[in-house]
Amino acid sequence: MELFDNALLGLSVALSWNNLLYCFLGVLIGTFLGVIPGIGVLASISLLFPITFHMEPTSALIMLAGIWYGTTYGGSTASVLLNVPGTPTNAVTCLDGYPMTKQGRGGVALLMTTIASLFGGTFGILLLMIASPVIAGYAITFGAPEYFSLMVLGLVAASSISDGSFLKGLMMVTLGIVIGTVGTDIYTGTPRFVFGILELSDGISLIALAMGVFGVAEVISSIGKVRTKDLDKKSVSFAAMKPTKDDMRRSWAPMFRGASIGSFFGTLPGTGPSLAAFVSYAIEKRTSKEPSRFGNGAIEGVAGPESANSSADQTSFIPTLSLGIPGSPTMALMLGALMIHGIAPGPQLMTEEPSLFWGLVMSFWIGNILLVILNVPLIGVWVKVLTVPYHYLFPSVLMFIAIGTYSVNYSVIDIIFVAGFGLMGYFLTLLRYPLAPLILGFVLGPLIEQHFRRAMLISEGSLMTFVERPISLTILIITALIAAWGVWSGLKARQINKELQAAETAAE
Numbered sequence: 001m002e003l004f005d006n007a008l009l010g011l012s013v014a015l016s017w018n019n020l021l022y023c024f025l026g027v028l029i030g031t032f033l034g035v036i037p038g039i040g041v042l043a044s045i046s047l048l049f050p051i052t053f054h055m056e057p058t059s060a061l062i063m064l065a066g067i068w069y070g071t072t073y074g075g076s077t078a079s080v081l082l083n084v085p086g087t088p089t090n091a092v093t094c095l096d097g098y099p100m101t102k103q104g105r106g107g108v109a110l111l112m113t114t115i116a117s118l119f120g121g122t123f124g125i126l127l128l129m130i131a132s133p134v135i136a137g138y139a140i141t142f143g144a145p146e147y148f149s150l151m152v153l154g155l156v157a158a159s160s161i162s163d164g165s166f167l168k169g170l171m172m173v174t175l176g177i178v179i180g181t182v183g184t185d186i187y188t189g190t191p192r193f194v195f196g197i198l199e200l201s202d203g204i205s206l207i208a209l210a211m212g213v214f215g216v217a218e219v220i221s222s223i224g225k226v227r228t229k230d231l232d233k234k235s236v237s238f239a240a241m242k243p244t245k246d247d248m249r250r251s252w253a254p255m256f257r258g259a260s261i262g263s264f265f266g267t268l269p270g271t272g273p274s275l276a277a278f279v280s281y282a283i284e285k286r287t288s289k290e291p292s293r294f295g296n297g298a299i300e301g302v303a304g305p306e307s308a309n310s311s312a313d314q315t316s317f318i319p320t321l322s323l324g325i326p327g328s329p330t331m332a333l334m335l336g337a338l339m340i341h342g343i344a345p346g347p348q349l350m351t352e353e354p355s356l357f358w359g360l361v362m363s364f365w366i367g368n369i370l371l372v373i374l375n376v377p378l379i380g381v382w383v384k385v386l387t388v389p390y391h392y393l394f395p396s397v398l399m400f401i402a403i404g405t406y407s408v409n410y411s412v413i414d415i416i417f418v419a420g421f422g423l424m425g426y427f428l429t430l431l432r433y434p435l436a437p438l439i440l441g442f443v444l445g446p447l448i449e450q451h452f453r454r455a456m457l458i459s460e461g462s463l464m465t466f467v468e469r470p471i472s473l474t475i476l477i478i479t480a481l482i483a484a485w486g487v488w489s490g491l492k493a494r495q496i497n498k499e500l501q502a503a504e505t506a507a508e
Contacts, residue, residue, distance in 0.1 A: 177442070322350070
């Protein structure tokens, strides 16, 4: 009964004309900026953040939240159509979404991202409403050892995404960690690997890395290879968006698993939608009876991660609002909006500001419904981007990537890094190294170091702290099993390839 009363209170707040307008503006702006490669949620919210100084706190949060999960919807569009993640969260969607586009099924992929995002968002909101106090209490019990073990699990899972060997995936994760160490040591303040370049003191931009290895590398590799006449015009029709029964049959279970994974990682500060999407993809590939389909247009590789990141978008508000712990830079901006208005986030927020908390939660329902209403009719518009001649389209993509990257830190060196990472991504692709694990290694590397060093300080240098705590030990055991599975699967695949080659040689 209390939950029902709180939902009614939230609806009365969220359905006010003022808040409805800001919710609509938030999701519309978020979708638009998410579609444009290189802009992303951080740039979007940063640019609009000053506007919230003159708004009511509830309206400000509703609009900022709409931009937050709206960019996830829009970012999947750029990933599917152009192989350029609108946000880093959508990077994994490129792996199967873009191959579907090249097969003439871009409309189907986009429609399924919308359905999966709605499913994941709905799952996350329900969990947020029903289990918020329980989950908040559960998340706060995680210490540095548990977080370190969880990050290691994420990296090993990322290695298993690789279409090649498990070793290549692990090498790319390691490269991502190395790139992530550039900057200032958070404990000593000592510059590391900055080579006297002041702009590197804050580290390398995630946006520059993601846009380079996924966006610029794709443009380089497509030069002279893609022609508008190669595209099937029927694939951009509204009728072509209808998924087959087989698509729907293959998608429901991944969407449910993705929503569950996203809800779990969303509640943990420091993880969020990016890790959730990568882990969801890894699980779908490893549990599939036909893993060879992944990377070649598997609908499960689109539905699972999109459901996961949307669910994580919603549940990431649990540690932010309930514990006052921002799980990402975006959530830090949300906390900043609260504090500017004199509201202290934390366990007391639900009791002292119930209209704000529940009004925000119920606005998520409205926002996700608005996103479906906006996205489904506009899918045809986005798919028609494919009909634009590529000698016009790709230079435009490069322009948006450059503008979006520069607008985050207003640093020319970020543009140089985008170009450099683009060349690196192109050559790594030629050598058949997977790029997706590189991004996750970059994101989680600094977090792994932070939690490892904190655990060492607390335990006075004893490594046993990671196996003495039951939750940490359980996670490490699961990690070891996944690693063993990855090695075994790689060796088995190599043996099968050798047998096939031998059979072909004998047949000749």
